[in-house]
Amino acid sequence: MKDYNDTMTPEQARQFRDDVLSIVSQIPPGRVTTYGIIAVWAGWPSHARMVGHTLRYTPEAHNLPCHRVVNKDGRTAPGWLQHRLLLQDEGVHFRPNGNVDMTMHLWKPDFP
DNA sequence: TGCTTGACAGAAG
């Protein structure tokens, strides 16, 4: 897996964004995945933060199930109150501490 | 140009 450790070219940034959106669009209802997993899968393991940034600031992402993306601990996005409700509507179970039960709902991309 | 901010992750206490 590549990780060039220098700044992305605009083209790489575009590719990264497209990959992120593509992966998010494949998350099944009632399942969740993490920013880190998406970053790794997009081919930029150290760019977990950029996944969040992409979902937050890319309009197209708002048509996708981006609420099915949480952080590694199953915590919902700070400052996005509906996040938790949207997941609950899909039957996602939350633990007493307020986090998603990852052992039960974590989903990982699987295609060649 | 340089410093600060995060929809993050991982380890440590």
Next chain:
DNA sequence: CCTTCTGCCAAGC
């Protein structure tokens, strides 16, 4: 379980 710290890196100012 929660807080703090370090590493990370594009964006904003």
